[in-house]
Amino acid sequence: MGNNLCHQTGERSSQFPQQLLKQDMGNCEIVLTAGHVENEDVECLVIPTDSEYSNIKQSDKPTFVQLNGKCVFVSARKKQKNQILAVVIDKEMVLNSDKSDDEKQTIYQAVQEALKIAEQKQMKSIGFPVFESKDSTTSATIMLMAIKLSVTEQKIKSLKRIVITLDHIEQVSSFKWVFQQVFRGNQQMAHSRTYSNSIMDQMESISIDVVKPKQKSATNEEKP
Secondary structure, eight states: OTTBGGGTTSOOTTSOOEEEEEEEETTEEEEEEESOGGGSOOSEEEEEEOTTOTTSOGGGSOSSOOOSSSEEEEOOOTTOOEEEEEEOOOHHHHHOGGGHHHHHHHHHHHHHHHHHHHHHTTOSEEEEEOOOOSSHHHHHHHHHHHHHHHHHHTTOOSOOEEEEEEOBHHHHHHHHHHHHHHHHOHHHHTTOHHHIIIIIHHHTTSOGGGGSOOSOOOOOEEOO
16 A cells, blocks of 8 residues: 555564654653554554454454453463454444544543553553544544543553554644644644634544543453
């Protein structure tokens, strides 16, 4: 694919992705990179999937039925990193544009749930691919705001590095712009309506109450 960043600079199979932007929030750094998410130097990778885990190898699929939540933790096996399988792919939503708000809610909830699980497992770092939505700006807005609110409101202590890795050229400009607005836009907000129109309007359709911890519960986990 000509627009796939993973093939733009030759062989990258043994190289770490290229850093595009970084923002420190307390003891945690939020990083935007370009390349193969599998090559990220992180303890845990988030893998987007559907409710049937259709894109997951049979040997790697959970052996239990997922009843609640969006994410399942799978411990590292052989050369694999720890994984969090995030159910963010819904065929009906893809075909039905009227369900865009549901899609955004799903992405938002999955990102925060994955971060919560990684924190509970005392992971030091976690890598996300782009969770596809109707466009890159929407994906960037939901994912980056979910990360920012997780770090600021859930008092993350274990995680020191949270990465989103882009794999297509079309994603770069949108993610870089949203990243700068979300993490560096405080001074700009008073002088720009673009921030509120493009970022906050997207968030109005998201219920942030679902990510606030109400009670302690057991984390779904697939053991090796």
